[in-house]
Amino acid sequence: MYTAYKLAHKEFEKENYKEAIKLYQDSISDMKDMEDTEYIKLPLYNIGVCYMKLKRFGKALKYLTEATKIDPKYSKAFFNKGFCHIQLNHNKKALVAMNTAWALDNNDKDCEAIINILLKNLKK
Template identity: 40%
Template sequence: MNYFAKANRLYNEKEYQKAIDIYKKAIESKEHTSASLYNAAVCFIKLNSYTEAIPILKSAIQTKQDSRYFFNLGYCYAMLKNPKKALIYFNTAWALNNNDTDCEKAINLIIKNYKDNISE
């Protein structure tokens, strides 16, 4: 079994830290690099380790411009209470896939919270 497949199995078993370790081996072996980076970042997100996920997502974006990568980067910044950066990445994700209703919802929620804070 290759590293990527093994890491995916661990991810599906919710063994996120173990999956991260194997995804790192897949990345070192240049095995499905962008997907391995993305999946490792998602594992960090599942572990609520948003600051660890951010640089990995940025590396994944360097290898592939995928709306999901930008969406999850926006999500990390939203969870870290940085709505400006979150909005940038959610907008980028939506620009890449304007059928993604989750992006639209996230953007609208950030804008609503911003408007609510101004009116207080």
């Protein structure tokens, strides 16, 4: 059942992001029959990260948003949503996503630093 997911992860490690995306999508299809949608958030998140690596931030946001719909407490997904919004110059949306990530994991010092930078930029 997890074969496609494992293969996708190997392709990701080799930086073959387009192939990894296809395999992560296959793994979602494999998991569709599962009652626990929690498992689906991981390939969705990983597809989002692949698109980030390919600098396709709008596409990445789509998958990261889907992951946060499945798990509204997925701080890493919110952090990466914030990063994508920064890359797209959506600073207010970035601040919302980063604040959500930090609220979920207030030990994340990177998130805190980015929030402070965003706040300074928005005050200008």
